[in-house]
Amino acid sequence: MNVDGKTYKTIWYDEKEKIINIIDQTKLPHQFVIKKISSLDQIIYAIKNMEVRGAPLLGGAAAYGMCLAIKDNPSDDVIDDAAKKLINSRPTAINITWAVNKIRSELIKIDNDQKFSHGIKIANKICNDDIEACKSIGSYGYKLIKDIFDDKKIEPLNILTHCNAGWLATIDWGTATAPIYQANKKGLDLHVWVDETRPRNQGSSLTSYELNHENIANTIIADNAGGLLMQQKKIDLCITGADRIISDGSVINKIGTYLKALAAHENNIPFYVAVPTSSIDWDINDANDVPIEERSGDELSNMSGIDNHGKIQNIRIYPEESSTLNPAFDITPGKFITGIITEKGIFGANEEGLKKLKSIA
Numbered sequence: 001m002n003v004d005g006k007t008y009k010t011i012w013y014d015e016k017e018k019i020i021n022i023i024d025q026t027k028l029p030h031q032f033v034i035k036k037i038s039s040l041d042q043i044i045y046a047i048k049n050m051e052v053r054g055a056p057l058l059g060g061a062a063a064y065g066m067c068l069a070i071k072d073n074p075s076d077d078v079i080d081d082a083a084k085k086l087i088n089s090r091p092t093a094i095n096i097t098w099a100v101n102k103i104r105s106e107l108i109k110i111d112n113d114q115k116f117s118h119g120i121k122i123a124n125k126i127c128n129d130d131i132e133a134c135k136s137i138g139s140y141g142y143k144l145i146k147d148i149f150d151d152k153k154i155e156p157l158n159i160l161t162h163c164n165a166g167w168l169a170t171i172d173w174g175t176a177t178a179p180i181y182q183a184n185k186k187g188l189d190l191h192v193w194v195d196e197t198r199p200r201n202q203g204s205s206l207t208s209y210e211l212n213h214e215n216i217a218n219t220i221i222a223d224n225a226g227g228l229l230m231q232q233k234k235i236d237l238c239i240t241g242a243d244r245i246i247s248d249g250s251v252i253n254k255i256g257t258y259l260k261a262l263a264a265h266e267n268n269i270p271f272y273v274a275v276p277t278s279s280i281d282w283d284i285n286d287a288n289d290v291p292i293e294e295r296s297g298d299e300l301s302n303m304s305g306i307d308n309h310g311k312i313q314n315i316r317i318y319p320e321e322s323s324t325l326n327p328a329f330d331i332t333p334g335k336f337i338t339g340i341i342t343e344k345g346i347f348g349a350n351e352e353g354l355k356k357l358k359s360i361a
C-alpha cells in the first residue's frame, strides 16, 4: 500500500543480502523505519515485541524465521527447535503454527544444501498467497459494502473497525480494510470509525495511519465510545479481523472485539469478520482450548508518544504499586457474527458455515 507516494509490503526478502526487511511497527505512526532481520533470534524478538504483528503477517514472518534458522545449519534438530520457538512466540494467532507446519513439511523432503533456498521460495509463496487472499476478501467485502450502500443510500457509509486488521497486519491490503480500500477505489463515500484499541493502540497508531495515507476519512474513538455511536445510528457496519476462528465459528480477536459484537447485535448492526483461511483452526471446536496470550502489564501502565520537540517519550500513567492484567485477545461466539468474509466467499460463523468453507478450502 501507499506510504508517502511509495508502495510497500510489510515484509520482504532481500535476495542479495539474504536478509528479511520489515517495517518496524512500534515506531509508527511517528517514524517509518525499515529494519533488517538476519537471524531467528531477531525475528522472534520482532514478533514478541510487536515490531511485526497481525495474524497473517505473523505467519509470513514465522515462515522467513524458519529459513533464517537453517541458513547455516539445516539439521532436523535446528528445524524442530526453530518451529517450537516460533509457535510459542505469540500463541494465539494460528497463522504462525500454520506457516511453520507448512514450511517444515516441505523442508523435510529436500536435500540439506537446497533447504534454505527452497524454504525462501515457500516463504515468498506464503506471502504472495496472502496478498491474493486479502485482495479476494476485498472483492467479496466490497460487494457487501455496496449492497448496504445501495440499500441504505447513506453518504457516507460509516464502518467501525477494531485494532489493526489493515495492510500492516498482513503482507498487503489487510483483511478488514481490504473491502474498505476497494470500495474507496471504486468511489463509494465511506467514513471509518477507528477504535483506539487500548492498550497497544493499534487502531489509533496503525489503522488511522493507513487510512490517512489512502485518503479515507476516518475518526479515532475511545474503545468505550462505540456503543453510544451504535445507539445514535452512526455506525452502519462493523468489520474486524481475527487471530483465529475455530470450527464452531467462534472468533478470537483483539481484546474488546467481543464487547463491540455484543453492542452491534443489540443494535441490529451487521458485524463481519474478515480472514484468510490460513487463520482458521479446523482442529479446535471449543474456544476454551485456544491459548489467550497474556502480555506484560507495562503495556497498560506505560504509554509512548511524541513530545513537543518531536522526541518519542515513554511515560508511566499508573501508580507504580497498582497491579494490572493484560489479556491480549477475547472470544466472540459465532451467534454475534453476521458472517465471515474469506478469500473463498462469505460464510456463516457456525459449524455448518465452517464445514462448507472447509470443503472448498
Ligand code: MRU
Pocket (backbone or CB within 6 Å): 053, 054, 055, 056, 093, 162, 163, 164, 165, 166, 169, 170, 174, 175, 176, 202, 240, 241, 242, 243, 253, 254, 328
Ligand atoms: O496483537 P496484534 O496487534 O497482533 O493483534 C492483531 C489483531 O488482533 C488483528 O485483528 C488480527 O491479527 C487480524 S489481522 C488481519
